[in-house]
Amino acid sequence: MLCMICKENPAKVHLTQIVGDKMQKVDLCEECAKKKGVNDPSAGFALADLLLGLGASQEIAQSSGGEDIKCPNCGFTGADFKKAGRLGCSQCYQTFADSLEGLLKTMHKGTKHVGKVPIALRHSRDLSERLKHLQKKLEKAVTAEDFEQAASLRDEIKAAKDQIEHLAPKLTP
Numbered sequence: 001m002l003c004m005i006c007k008e009n010p011a012k013v014h015l016t017q018i019v020g021d022k023m024q025k026v027d028l029c030e031e032c033a034k035k036k037g038v039n040d041p042s043a044g045f046a047l048a049d050l051l052l053g054l055g056a057s058q059e060i061a062q063s064s065g066g067e068d069i070k071c072p073n074c075g076f077t078g079a080d081f082k083k084a085g086r087l088g089c090s091q092c093y094q095t096f097a098d099s100l101e102g103l104l105k106t107m108h109k110g111t112k113h114v115g116k117v118p119i120a121l122r123h124s125r126d127l128s129e130r131l132k133h134l135q136k137k138l139e140k141a142v143t144a145e146d147f148e149q150a151a152s153l154r155d156e157i158k159a160a161k162d163q164i165e166h167l168a169p170k171l172t173p
Helices: 030-035 047-052 056-063 078-084 091-095 097-107 119-143 147-171
Strands: 013-019 022-028
Touching: 022 030, 091 097, 119 147
Parallel strands: none
Antiparallel strands: 013 022
């Protein structure tokens, strides 16, 4: 079994944390365990830091400049985050925003969730864009008096419109 952090050395330190009915396991090599302070009980460590592999609680503590910021809604602090490995409420994200931004950027592609687009809607948008492009090409072909090209484009436009009409029932709930 390899170390979960460096993924190179064999794991010699195995940690298990049970919170409620959830169990989390971490397997570390001796070197990574020392870096995280697992072998030194006075240093203290958070399992959340190990699982994130980012030193999340240290980042919150460093960005607060030594003072312990407290969420005005739930009273959650950076120390609570270190202990629990998660935030207390939705307001905590605004309270700890400066600290969390760097952390979230390393964990995810960005700091703003844009969601996903249903397949039928994406196809409909693509077809609509294609339709606009074809109509512009048709106008240019007519202006240039290229009627063979215009006839071909007219047929493509009709096919695109038919496809959009076929997708319309899938888009309405």
